[in-house]
Amino acid sequence: MNHVQVNALEKTKIHNLRFKRKPSAWKKIKKHWELYFLVLLPVLYLIIFKYVPMFGVQIAFKDFNVIQGIWGSQWVGLKHFETFFNSPNFWLIIKNTLGVSFYSLLAGFPIPIMLALALNEVRTGKFKKSVQMVTYAPHFISTVVMVSIIMLMLTPHVGVIDRLFSFLGWEMTNFMGVPEFFKSIYVWSGVWQEMGYASIIYIAALASVDPSLYEAARVDGASRWKKIIHIDLPSLIPITVIMLILSLGNVMGVGFEKIYLMQNPLNLSSSEVISTYVYKVGLVGANFSFSSAVGLFNSVINLILLLLVNSFAKKISETSLW
Secondary structure (H helix, E strand, C coil): CCHHHHHHHHHHHHHHHHCCCCCCHHHHHHHCHHHHHHHHHHHHHHHHHHHHHHHHHHHHHEEEECCCHHHHEEECCCHHHHHHHCCCCHHHHHHHHHHHHHHHHHHHCHHHHHHHHHHHHCCCHHHHHHHHHHHHHHHHCCHHHHHHHHHHHHCCCCCHHHHHHHHCCCCCCCHHHCHHHHHHHHHHHHHHHHHHHHCHHHHHHHHCCCHHHHHHHHHCCCCHHHHHHHHHHHHHHHHHHHHHHHHHCCCCCCCCHHHHHHCCCCCHHHHCCHHHHHHHHHHHCCCHHHHHHHHHHHHHHHHHHHHHHHHHHHHHCCCCCC
C-alpha cells in the first residue's frame, strides 16, 4: 500500500468518524436508566418543594386575602417591604441577626477544623473512637431537649451554674435574663452541639491525603506541627473555602426554633431576629403578605452574599462553587 492509498484511507476514517450518527437522547436514557432514575427523585423533590412554592412569592407584592386567593388579591407593589424597612425594630432585628450569624461563624467555623486536625494526630484507636462518639453525640439531641438542658443549667436557685456560684460565694445571676449573655449562650451551646458532626467532612478530607507525603515528611525529620502546617492545612483549603462560602451565603438565615425557645421578655432586645419577627408579626398576626415580603428580602440578601463571596473566592483561589 503506497503513501497515497494510506492518506486516502485515513481521510475516509476521519470522514466516517465525523459524520457518524450520534445515539439519540432516548437511547442514552434507556441504556443508563438506573442512573437517570436516581437523579429523578432529587429533581422531583426540588421541583415540588422548592420551585413550585415560588409561585406563592407574589403575595409579597399583594394584600393577600384567603377568600380571594392569590390571583384575586389586590396588587400593592412594595408596600410590605416599605412597612418592614420603616419599622422601628428594623435596624435592631438586622443587627441581632447579623450579630448572631457572624458570632456563630467566627466561633463555630474554626473549631471543627481544629478538632479534625487533633483527631487526625491521635494514633490510639479506642481513644480516638471515644472522642468521636462523645463529640458526635450532641448533634443528635433535639433542639427542644437542648434548650431544656440550657434552661436547667442556667435557671436561678436550682440550676447547676447557680449552685456552683453559690458554693464559690459569688452572686447569683439570671443568665437567660441578661441580653448581653444571650448571643454567647446561643453560640457556644451550638458550637458544643455541632462541632463533632461538622468535623466529619474535614476528617474525610484528611483521610484522602497521600500517605507518602507523611512518610517523606517523617524522613525529612518534620515535627507533627510542621506536618499539620505543610500537609494537613493545605489539603483542607479547598473544602474549607467551599464550607465558608456556604456559611457566608446563609448569614441572614439564623435558625428559628432554638432562638424562639430561648427567648423571654428580658432578653428580647438581643434575641429578636428576622425569623422570630416574621413568625410573630406575619404568621401569628395572619399577615401572610408581610411575612412573605420579609422572607423574600432575607432570601435575596443571602443570594447576593453567596454570589459575591463565590466570585471573590474564585478570584483569589481556584476553589469555588461554580
